[in-house]
Amino acid sequence: MNTIRVIKKIIILVMILIIPGFLYYLLTVKGKNRYHPLPIYGPRVAGKTTHRLGGKIVADTIFHKLGDFNLQDQNGKPVSSHTFDDKIFVVDFFYTHCPDVCNTMNSYVDSLARNYAKNDMVYFAGISVDPARDSVKALSNYSKQFADHGPKWLFLTGDTATVYNLARKGFLVNALQVNQNDFIYSDKLMLVDSHKRIRGYYSGTSFTDITRLNDEIKVLISEELLTKEAPLY
Numbered sequence: 001m002n003t004i005r006v007i008k009k010i011i012i013l014v015m016i017l018i019i020p021g022f023l024y025y026l027l028t029v030k031g032k033n034r035y036h037p038l039p040i041y042g043p044r045v046a047g048k049t050t051h052r053l054g055g056k057i058v059a060d061t062i063f064h065k066l067g068d069f070n071l072q073d074q075n076g077k078p079v080s081s082h083t084f085d086d087k088i089f090v091v092d093f094f095y096t097h098c099p100d101v102c103n104t105m106n107s108y109v110d111s112l113a114r115n116y117a118k119n120d121m122v123y124f125a126g127i128s129v130d131p132a133r134d135s136v137k138a139l140s141n142y143s144k145q146f147a148d149h150g151p152k153w154l155f156l157t158g159d160t161a162t163v164y165n166l167a168r169k170g171f172l173v174n175a176l177q178v179n180q181n182d183f184i185y186s187d188k189l190m191l192v193d194s195h196k197r198i199r200g201y202y203s204g205t206s207f208t209d210i211t212r213l214n215d216e217i218k219v220l221i222s223e224e225l226l227t228k229e230a231p232l233y
Contacts, residue, residue: 037219066166074155083154084125110146
């Protein structure tokens, strides 16, 4: 059984590597193609443990990660940081009565979710910056304008303190209520790896950025498969 799983992983990886978009992420050095990993965003500190690199002992790096959180989805089910354990996921912030930008962002997410509908590694989440009005029922109604991707795409709400703290300290983006109808929030989509580390920011209204996000999801999938047993960082 283990052998079959290994063979399946190899087949999936080979399929990913032959996709044209992935070629953008191969660097040619001295006539050889070398893998170019995605960056890891956020503050980092030197850890107390070490590893050997190039014959030298260097301190391990502790990267910024999302903290624990507890929210509810459009079906009233609890969603926590553990919901995304061992998953790659893409997150955006929005609110249901947003006039234009939010619908554009979530239309792009809808397209991405279709692309990865059969991939168990990739999930999507939209978090409301107006939880006072975006109840579970409001999110459920809002979600009906898009395809039903089940648990693969969650619309989330919670208390204001949790949402704003998660935006600023977790995803490192702005989230602020100006008045009853206006909010300052990021139009970015954030790509997060299975270790809860931020690996990319993309404008949710830019087709060019969405195309890049689609390619970089593939890159992250390949990285996760390659480092499943031995993490790269």
